[in-house]
Amino acid sequence: MSSLETGIDITKVHDDDHAHHEELSFWRKYVFSEDHKVIAKQYLITGIFWSIIGLAMSVIFRLQLGFPGIDISWLRPILGQWIDESGKLDPNFYLALVTMHGTIMVFFVLTAGLSGTFSNFLIPLQIGARDMASGFLNMLSYWFFFLAGVIMFISLFIQTGPASGGWVVYPPLSALPQAMPGSGLGMSLWLVSMALFIVSQLLGGINYITTVINLRTRGMSFNRLPLTIWAFFITAILGLISFPVLFSAALLLIFDRQFGTSFYLSEIYINGEALPNVGGSPILYQHLFWFLGHPEVYIVLLPALGITSEIIATNSRKPIFGYRAMIASIIGIAFLAFIVWAHHMFVSGMNPFLGSVFMFLTLIIAVPSAVKAFNYTTTLWRGNIRFTPAMLFSIGLVSLFVTGGLTGIILGNSALDIQLHDTYFVVAHFHIVMGAASAFGLFAGVYHWFPKMFGRMMNTTLGQIHFWATFVGVYLVFFPLHYTGIAGFPRRYYTFTSYEFTKSFTDLNAFVTIAAIFTFLAQWIFVWNFFYSMFKGKLASKNPWQSNTLEWTTPVVPGHGNWPGEIPAVYRWPYDYSKPGAKEDFIPQTVPHSQTPESNLPHENEEIAIEKDIEAQNFNDQFKNAH
Amino acid sequence: MENIHQLRAQREPEETLSMDPKKFILWLFILSIIMMFASQTSAYLVRRAEGNWLEYDMPQIFWYSTAVLVASSISMHWAYLAAKKDNFKSLRIAISITFVLGLVFLWMQFLGWKALVDMKVFFVGNPSGSFFYVFTGLHGFHLITGLIVLVLALLAAFQLRVHSKNLRRIQICTTYWHFLDILWVYLFFFLLTFN
Numbered sequence: 001m002s003s004l005e006t007g008i009d010i011t012k013v014h015d016d017d018h019a020h021h022e023e024l025s026f027w028r029k030y031v032f033s034e035d036h037k038v039i040a041k042q043y044l045i046t047g048i049f050w051s052i053i054g055l056a057m058s059v060i061f062r063l064q065l066g067f068p069g070i071d072i073s074w075l076r077p078i079l080g081q082w083i084d085e086s087g088k089l090d091p092n093f094y095l096a097l098v099t100m101h102g103t104i105m106v107f108f109v110l111t112a113g114l115s116g117t118f119s120n121f122l123i124p125l126q127i128g129a130r131d132m133a134s135g136f137l138n139m140l141s142y143w144f145f146f147l148a149g150v151i152m153f154i155s156l157f158i159q160t161g162p163a164s165g166g167w168v169v170y171p172p173l174s175a176l177p178q179a180m181p182g183s184g185l186g187m188s189l190w191l192v193s194m195a196l197f198i199v200s201q202l203l204g205g206i207n208y209i210t211t212v213i214n215l216r217t218r219g220m221s222f223n224r225l226p227l228t229i230w231a232f233f234i235t236a237i238l239g240l241i242s243f244p245v246l247f248s249a250a251l252l253l254i255f256d257r258q259f260g261t262s263f264y265l266s267e268i269y270i271n272g273e274a275l276p277n278v279g280g281s282p283i284l285y286q287h288l289f290w291f292l293g294h295p296e297v298y299i300v301l302l303p304a305l306g307i308t309s310e311i312i313a314t315n316s317r318k319p320i321f322g323y324r325a326m327i328a329s330i331i332g333i334a335f336l337a338f339i340v341w342a343h344h345m346f347v348s349g350m351n352p353f354l355g356s357v358f359m360f361l362t363l364i365i366a367v368p369s370a371v372k373a374f375n376y377t378t379t380l381w382r383g384n385i386r387f388t389p390a391m392l393f394s395i396g397l398v399s400l401f402v403t404g405g406l407t408g409i410i411l412g413n414s415a416l417d418i419q420l421h422d423t424y425f426v427v428a429h430f431h432i433v434m435g436a437a438s439a440f441g442l443f444a445g446v447y448h449w450f451p452k453m454f455g456r457m458m459n460t461t462l463g464q465i466h467f468w469a470t471f472v473g474v475y476l477v478f479f480p481l482h483y484t485g486i487a488g489f490p491r492r493y494y495t496f497t498s499y500e501f502t503k504s505f506t507d508l509n510a511f512v513t514i515a516a517i518f519t520f521l522a523q524w525i526f527v528w529n530f531f532y533s534m535f536k537g538k539l540a541s542k543n544p545w546q547s548n549t550l551e552w553t554t555p556v557v558p559g560h561g562n563w564p565g566e567i568p569a570v571y572r573w574p575y576d577y578s579k580p581g582a583k584e585d586f587i588p589q590t591v592p593h594s595q596t597p598e599s600n601l602p603h604e605n606e607e608i609a610i611e612k613d614i615e616a617q618n619f620n621d622q623f624k625n626a627h
Numbered sequence: 628m629e630n631i632h633q634l635r636a637q638r639e640p641e642e643t644l645s646m647d648p649k650k651f652i653l654w655l656f657i658l659s660i661i662m663m664f665a666s667q668t669s670a671y672l673v674r675r676a677e678g679n680w681l682e683y684d685m686p687q688i689f690w691y692s693t694a695v696l697v698a699s700s701i702s703m704h705w706a707y708l709a710a711k712k713d714n715f716k717s718l719r720i721a722i723s724i725t726f727v728l729g730l731v732f733l734w735m736q737f738l739g740w741k742a743l744v745d746m747k748v749f750f751v752g753n754p755s756g757s758f759f760y761v762f763t764g765l766h767g768f769h770l771i772t773g774l775i776v777l778v779l780a781l782l783a784a785f786q787l788r789v790h791s792k793n794l795r796r797i798q799i800c801t802t803y804w805h806f807l808d809i810l811w812v813y814l815f816f817f818l819l820t821f822n
Contacts, residue, residue, distance in 0.1 A: 133648035206655040214648045240655060244663035248670065252761070261750060261757045263674075279679045279753045284670055291666065 032143075034135030035560060039142050040121035041453060044446070046149065047113020048527065051439075054104035059520050061097045064089045066513025068495045082161070091494045095164035096182050098492055100156065102167030103190070107197055108152070110300040110438045112145050115239075118303055118445050119208045119232040121453065125551035126226050128217025128568060130561045130622040133210040137203050144200035148193045155189035163190035166492060168289055171264035171282050175256045178270050188257065191250050198243045198250075205243075208236035215622065217550075219570035219614040224589065226549050226574045227320060230327050231306020234334045235299050241338070242295040249288035256280070283348055290341035297434050298337045302330060304441020305372060305401075308394040310574075311448050312376055314547045315391035316383030317585050319575035322375045329368035329375075336365045346414045347421045355414040362412040366405070373402050384578065384585070388545070389463025390448035396471045397440040403475075404433025407482065422492075425485025428478045436474045443470075443526065450530075451544050455557040456537030459529050466525040473519030480508050548574045548588045567621055569614055571607070653799050657806050660769065664810065667765070668817055671758050675821060681753035685819060686742035692735035693815050699728035700808040703801055710789050710797045718789065718797075722781045725804065729774050736763055755822075762814050766807070773807045776800050 024033075033039060060079075063070050071087035072079075082093035120138065124131055132138045155162040164182025165174040169190065177184040212233045216225075225233075252263040256277075264285045265277035313320040320326060342350060342358040376398045385391065407429040411417050420426060443466075450458050484505050489496060496502035496509075543552035550570070554562050568590040576587040582599035593600050594608045674680075706721035740760065743749075748756040780800040783789050789797050 134652060137652070202656075202659050206652055206659070209655055210648050210651045214646055214651055240659055241662050244659045245666040248663055248666040251765075252670070255757070255761070259751060261754070262752070263670075263754055263757060279681075279755075281674055281677055284674055287673060288666060288670055 032139060034131070034139045036120045036124050036132045036135070036138060037453070037558065039138055040117050042142050043112060043116035043120060043145070044453075046146065047109050047117060047442075048530070050104050050108040050149065051113065052523075052527070054101050054109055055520050055523065057097045057101040057104070059517055060089070061094055061101070062513045062516045064094055064494065066510040066516075068497050092164060092181050093161055094494045095166075095180070095492065096161045096186070099164050099166055099169075099182070100152075100162050103152070103163070105435065106167060106296065106300065107194070108145075108149060110435070110442070111201065111296070112197070114438060114442045114445075115232070115235055115299065115303050116142070116145065116204060117442075118228070118307060118449075119204070119236065121449065122228055122551065123208055123211050123232055124215070125452070125554065125558065125562060126229050126549050127212060127215065127220055128550050128563075128570065129211060129215035130563075130567070132207050133215060134207055138207050141200045141203035141207065144196050144203065148196035148200060151189050151193040151196065155186050155193070158185055158189070160184045160186055162186040168293065169253070170289075171253060171256065171285050172268055175253060175264055176268070176270070176275075177257075191254050191257075194250055195247065195254075198247045201239050201243050205236040205239040208232055209240065212236075217567045217570060218617040220550075223324075224570055224573045227309035227323070227326050227330075228303075228306040228549075230330055231302045231309070234330050235302045235306075238295045238299050238302070238334050238337060242292040242299075245288055246292035249285055249292070252288075253285065283345070283350075286345050286348055287341070290344045291338070293344065294341040295334075295337040297430075298333055300434055300438045301441075302333070304397060304438040304444075305330070307441045307445040307448070308376065308397050310549070311390050311394040311444050312379050312398075313575050313577060314448075314545050315386045315388055315394075316380050317386070317577045318379055318383045319577055320375065321378040321381075322371070323573065323575060325371050326375055329371040332368035333365060336361060336368070340365065343412060343414075343417070346417045352414070359412060359414045363409065365412075366409055369401070369405050373398060373405070387464070388447065389458070389460060389467055390444045392464060392467040392471075393440045393444035393447065396467065397437050397444065399471075400432050400437040400440060400474070404429055404431075404437060408433060420485060422490055423485040424481040424489045424491055427491050428481035428485060431481075432474070432478050436478070440470075443467075446530070448545065449551075450533065450537075451540035451556075452551055452554075452558070454534050454537070455540055456533050456535075457540050457544065458533040458537060462525055462529045466522060466529065469522035469525070470519060473515055473522055476515035477512055477519055480512050484508060543588075546584075546586045548576060548586055550589060553588060553590055569617075571611060571614065572604075647795060649795060650799060650802070653802060657803070660806075660810070664762075664765070664814070667758070667762065668814075671762075671817075672821065674754055674758075679753070681748070681755040682822060683743075683746055683748050683756075685822060686739050686746070688735055688739045688742055689815060692732050692739065693812065695728055695735060696732045696808050696811050699725045699732065700805055702728065703804045707794075707797055707801045710784075710794060711791050713791050715784065715787065715790075718784050719781065722777060722784055726774060726777045726781065729770060729777065733767055733770060736767055739763070759818060762818065766811055766814060769810070770807055773804055776803055 029035075030038060033042075060072070060075065063072060069088055072089060073083055073087035076083050079089075079093070082090045084090060120132070123129070152162075160181040162182060163169060163174065163186045164180055165187070169187070173179050174183055174187055177187075212225075212229060252261075255261045256263050256265055260276070262277040262280035264282050265275065265280040266282075267278060268275045309320055309326060340358060340362045342354065343362045346355055346358075380395070407425070411420060411426060411429055447458055447463055450456070487505060488501065489505070496505075540556055542554075542556055545552075550568065551558075553568055555564065570589045571592040572587065572589055574589050576582070576599075578585045579587060579599045582596060587596060587599070592608070592611050593604045594611060597605070600608075702721050702724040706718055706725060709715075709717040709721055740763070743756070743759065748759070750757055750760040777800060780789065780796055783796055
C-alpha cells in the first residue's frame with residue numbers, strides 16, 4: 001500500500017528535483033540552515049559557549065565556598081553590584097549562580113549540547129539517510145533553543161538577578177516574588193526560556209524518532225543499528241514523553257505567579273500577613289517536576305553511553321560485548337526512568353510504604369546499569385586498545401559511571417537518603433554519574449567525530465593532556481565532597497562558618513576549590529584545540545579510525561545529501577572488528593558477505609542469498625521520494 | 628541447528644519500515660499532547676485526593692458543546708471520503724461545516740466559562756475550578772491550531788490540491804481533528820466523573 005503511494009509520488013516530485021542543486025545563499029547555508037550537519041555544529045558551538053559560562057559560574061561560587069568571604073572585587077567588571085563594597089559575593093547572587101549553573105549545565109549543555117549535536121550529526125549519517133525527516137522542523141528546533149538561550153542570557157543581567165530557587169525551582173520559593181529577589185522577573189524569564197526550550201526539544205525529538213524509524217537505508221534493520229543510534233532513539237522517546245510533563249508543571253507555575261491561582265500555594269504568611277492562596281499543594285509540583293526530572297538524567301546520560309559503546313568497540317578493535325544486552329539495558333533503563341521519580345522526594349513527607357516501593361524500583365536500575373558497565377569492561381578485555389583521546393574519555397566515562405553508580409545505590413535507599421538528602425553527598429553523586437560522565441561522553445564524541453565534522457584532526461597529544469587533567473581534576477573535586485556530605489554539609493548554603501562541626505573541613509573545602517579551578521583551566525586546552533584544529537588541524541582521511549559505521553563511507557567532508565550518488569546498502573552489523581580470517585581488522589557495514597568468504601560464519605554464508613533482495617529494496621532516498 | 632539456519636536463509640530480508648514521515652511526525656506530536664494532558668489529569672487526581680476540594684456541577688452547555696464537536700468529527704470524516712472520491716464540491720462543503728462547527732464549539736466553551744463564573748467558580752480560587760479552566764483552555768488552544776490546519780486544507784481544496792492521489796494533507800487534517808475530538812470527550816467524561 002505504502003509503496004504504491006510512494007510510486008505515484010516519484011513522478012510528481014521529479015519536477016522539483018532541480019531545487020536540490022541550487023547554490024544556497026550564505027544565510028541559508030550557515031545560519032538558517034536545514035542541513036543536519038550544520039545544525040549539529042550550531043548546537044555544538046552554542047553548547048561550548050554555554051558550558052564556559054556554566055563552568056565559570058561554578059568556579060565563582062566555589063571560591064566563596066572554599067575561601068568564605070574572599071575578596072573578589074577583581075570580578076567587579078563582570079559582576080558589578082553583585083560584589084559588595086568589601087569585595088564579597090552577594091549571598092542572593094550566590095544562590096542565583098548555583099541555580100543558573102544547574103540549569104545551564106543540565107539543559108543547555110548536556111541536553112541540547114550533547115543530544116542536539118550528536119543526534120543531529122550522527123542519525124542521518126549512521127542510518128544512511130540524506131537528512132532528517134523534516135529539515136525545517138530541525139532548523140526550528142535549533143532556533144527555539146537559541147531563543148531560549150537568549151532569554152536566559154538576558155536574565156543574567158537584570159537588576160533583581162536571574163532565578164535563584166535552585167534548578168528545580170520548587171514553589172512556593174519560586175512562585176512568590178516576595179520570597180527572594182530572584183523570584184521576580186528573573187524567574188519569569190526562566191519559565192519563558194524553559195517553555196521555549198521544551199518546544200525545541202520536542203521538535204528535535206520528534207524528528208529524531210521519525211528519522212530513525214522511517215529513513216533507514218536498505219538492509220539497515222534494527223538489529224544492525226549502531227548502539228549510538230539506539231541510544232539517541234531511546235533518548236528522544238524519553239524526551240518526547242517527559243518534556244510535556246515539565247511543560248505542564250511550568251504552565252501551572254506561570255498561572256500561580258501571574259494570575260494568582262493556587263495550584264502550588266496554600267496558607268502562606270509573609271510578614272504576618274496571610275496570602276489569599278488556599279488549597280494548593282507544593283508537593284504536586286515536585287511530582288510533576290521529577291516525572292521529567294528523573295528521565296532527564298537519562299536523557300543526559302544515554303547518548304553519552306551510546307557514544308562510548310561505539311568508541312570503545314572501535315578503539316578496542318573488538319566487537320562490542322553483548323550487543324543485544326546493551327540494547328536491552330538501554331530500553332530497561334529508559335522504562336525504569338519513568339517509575340522512580342519519587343526517590344527525589346523521600347523527605348517530602350510521603351507515605352513510607354510508597355517510599356519503599358520507589359526504593360525497590362530505583363535499586364532495580366542497578367541491574368541494567370551493571371550490565372552496561374560489565375559489557376564495556378569485557379569489550380576492553382584483551383582488546384587491541386588504541387588510546388586516542390576519544391577512547392581515553394570513553395574509558396574515563398566507564399570509571400565515573402561505576403563510581404557514581406555505587407553512591408546511587410546508597411542514595412536509593414530511603415532510610416539512608418533521609419540522612420544524606422540535600423547534602424554534598426548528593427552533589428558528589430550526581431556530578432560524577434550524570435554531570436562528569438555525560439561531559440566525558442560529549443568530549444569523547446567531539447574527539448571521535450571531529451574529522452567527519454570539519455575534515456581535520458584534533459591534536460592527539462593535547463587531547464591526552466586534556467583527558468588526564470580533566471579526569472584527575474574531576475575526581476579531586478568530587479571525591480572529597482562525599483566526605484563533607486556524610487559529615488552533614490547541606491548544599492546551596494552560602495557559607496558554613498556559623499557551625500562548629502564545619503571547622504575541621506575548611507582545608508578540604510579550599511582544596512576542592514583549587515581542584516575546581518585547575519579543572520576549569522584544563523578545559524581551555526580543549527577549547528584551543530577545538531578552534532585551532534578547525535582551521536589549522538592536520539587534514540583527515542576518509543576513515544581515520546578504521547571504523548565500520550556508515551558515516552565513514554561518505555566523502556571526507558560530506559556535502560548536502562551526505563553521499564554523492566546512491567546511498568550505500570548495509571549487509572552486516574557494525575561491530576565486525578578483528579574477525580578471525582578477515583584480511584583487515586575491520587569490515588565496514590557496506591561490505592557484503594559474498595566478498596568476505598574467508599571470514600564468514602556458517603549462518604553468514606547463508607545470508608549471501610538474500611543480498612540481492614536487499615539491493616532490490618526501496619531506497620528510502622529522500623532525494624528520489626517525496627519529502 | 629542446521630534447520631534453523633536453512634529457515635533463516637529462506638526468509639525474506641526485512642524491508643526497512645517506511646511510513647510517510649510527515650504522518651509519523653503528526654502521531655508523535657499527538658503523543659506529546661497526550662502526555663501533557665495525562666500529566667495534568669493525574670495532577671488533578673493527586674490534588675483531589677488531598678481534600679479541600681470545591682465540588683460543583685458541570686454547566687449543561689458542556690453537554691451540547693461535546694455533541695457539536697462529535698458532529699464536526701463526522702463532517703470531517705465526510706470530507707475525507709469526499710476527497711478520496713474526488714468529489715470536490717462536497718469536500719469544500721464538508722470542510723466548511725467542520726470549520727463552522729469548530730467555531731461554534733469554541734463559542735460554547737466560552738459560554739460554559741461564563742456559566743461557571745455565574746456559579747462563582749473562578750479561575751483564581753480553589754484548584755478544582757482552576758483545573759477546569761486550564762483543561763478547557765488548553766484544549767481550546769489546541770482546537771484553534773486545528774482550525775488553522777483546517778483553513779489550510781480548505782485553501783488547498785479550493786486550489787484543487789487535495790484529491791484521491793494526494794491525500795496526505797487531508798489525512799493529517801482528519802487525524803488531528805479526530806484526535807482533538809477524542810481528547811475533548813476524554814476530558815469531558817473525566818471532569819464529569821471526578822468533579
